[in-house]
Amino acid sequence: MKFLFIGGTGLISSACSELAIQRGHELFLLNRSASKKYPAPHGATVLQADIYNNPSQVADLILNHHFDAVVDFIAFSPQDIERDIHLFRNKTNQFVFISSASAYQKPVQNYLITEETPLENPFWEYSRNKIACEERLMQAYRDEKFPVTIIRPSHTYGPSQIPFVVGSWQHPWTLINRMKENKPVIIPGDGTSLWVLTWNEDFAVGLIGLLGNQKAIGEAFQITSDEVLTWNQIYNEVYQALGVERSVVYIPSDFIAKFDEHAIGSLIGDKSNSVVFDNSKIKRFVPEYNCKVKWSEGVRRSLAWFEAHPEFQTIDHDAIKMMDKILDAYL
Numbered sequence: 001m002k003f004l005f006i007g008g009t010g011l012i013s014s015a016c017s018e019l020a021i022q023r024g025h026e027l028f029l030l031n032r033s034a035s036k037k038y039p040a041p042h043g044a045t046v047l048q049a050d051i052y053n054n055p056s057q058v059a060d061l062i063l064n065h066h067f068d069a070v071v072d073f074i075a076f077s078p079q080d081i082e083r084d085i086h087l088f089r090n091k092t093n094q095f096v097f098i099s100s101a102s103a104y105q106k107p108v109q110n111y112l113i114t115e116e117t118p119l120e121n122p123f124w125e126y127s128r129n130k131i132a133c134e135e136r137l138m139q140a141y142r143d144e145k146f147p148v149t150i151i152r153p154s155h156t157y158g159p160s161q162i163p164f165v166v167g168s169w170q171h172p173w174t175l176i177n178r179m180k181e182n183k184p185v186i187i188p189g190d191g192t193s194l195w196v197l198t199w200n201e202d203f204a205v206g207l208i209g210l211l212g213n214q215k216a217i218g219e220a221f222q223i224t225s226d227e228v229l230t231w232n233q234i235y236n237e238v239y240q241a242l243g244v245e246r247s248v249v250y251i252p253s254d255f256i257a258k259f260d261e262h263a264i265g266s267l268i269g270d271k272s273n274s275v276v277f278d279n280s281k282i283k284r285f286v287p288e289y290n291c292k293v294k295w296s297e298g299v300r301r302s303l304a305w306f307e308a309h310p311e312f313q314t315i316d317h318d319a320i321k322m323m324d325k326i327l328d329a330y331l
Contacts, residue, residue: 001212002026004067004092006051006084007074012098012156014038015200016071019208028065030058037160037312055083062091069211071096078132085140094147094217096210099134101154101222101277102127102270111194114278115152115220123269134220141218149210150220154277157298158200159305160312162238165195165231165271166256166263166323168316173306177315178323179242186323188253188267191232194274198225199293209286216285224277225291234295241300251330259326 008017008029020027021041029040032050040046049057051074070092072084081097088095105118106127119134121127140146157163160172166186167175178185206223210216239246253272257263283289293301306313 001068002028002066003211004028004030004047004062004065004070006030006070006072008044008071009035009038009040010073011038011158011161012153012200012203013071013073014041015158015204016207017041017044019201019204020211023208025208025211028067030061051083052080055087059087062087065091067092069094069096071098071207071211073098075133076126077129078136081133081136085137085146089144089146092147093214094149094211095137096149096151096207097133097137099130099150099152099220100127101152101224101275103130103134103152104275106269106273108273108275111274112276112278113222115222115281121265121269124265126265127269138218147217149216149218151207151210152220152222153203154196154198154222154224154275155271156198156200156203157302159302160309162299162302162306163197164235165267166260168319171314171316171319172302173313174316174319176238176242176303176306177313178320179239179244179247182245182247184247184249184327185235186251186256186326187231187235187248188251188256188272189231190250191235191248192230193272194228194276195231195234195271196224196228196275196277197234197295197298198223198291199298202291202293206282206286206289209289210282213285219285221282221285222277222279223282223289224279226277226279227291227294228276229295237296237299241296241303249327249331251326255330256326259329260322 018041021043027044030047047061103119105120119131137148141148162172164175
């Protein structure tokens, strides 16, 4: 089949690109620049354009193409979706929007999340924008049969990303370095809330398995691991993998949010909530979907990747200052 991935060289999309090529699909990647961290896989065709600032250039590039599936990994607002509907109307048999599991109802009313769980997050604008994107796409599906499939990943990581609840997403080595130096790290609450982490290559099996499936049109799917851990277990595994002594401080989420505005959304509106995902729907549509990489293995893969790529062992000094400020105020 012939696929177009918009932003196919990111944390999640790079694993999907690799798997698409491995399975013999014809893959086009639309990017504005090359990625040093996630290079395009050999065999993919790269279309270079800035879809945000120059959609007319994209229209020119795809003029003579028709795709079995288009996946947009980097649409974050209803304006992005309006652009996509305009660009890909009658250009694809399936349009896949990467939404977010953070869009599910907060505060959580039921710890078990299904695709039927209401979408509502008053704490995080990012999530509300994803909800608005979903609503616009489903309207287009109802009004004009625009062939949309919605995907809701949860906290997905990979070789170059080590997920933490309080740290630096852009510079994940920041917290690893802090742990190695035996400096205290922050865990919200008492660390017993439940969370789910998904390895990017496992996610890719679910996504690629849905592409070209006409029964997936008009449907939403969450694609996550079935492994459920507490934040204490998540952090303990990192410390064990590093072979260093554990040093953590438990701080209430609302106290953290007083100092870190971003925590209102990403923490109170997301990671401080206990969630368990029911993946029975994606398994019905993609029987081969089964997350194989447990956190104990995944974190060690990520640490090994960073050791092999010291150029990415970057430190977020602003994040360090923020953590120290919170710790000083709390202790």
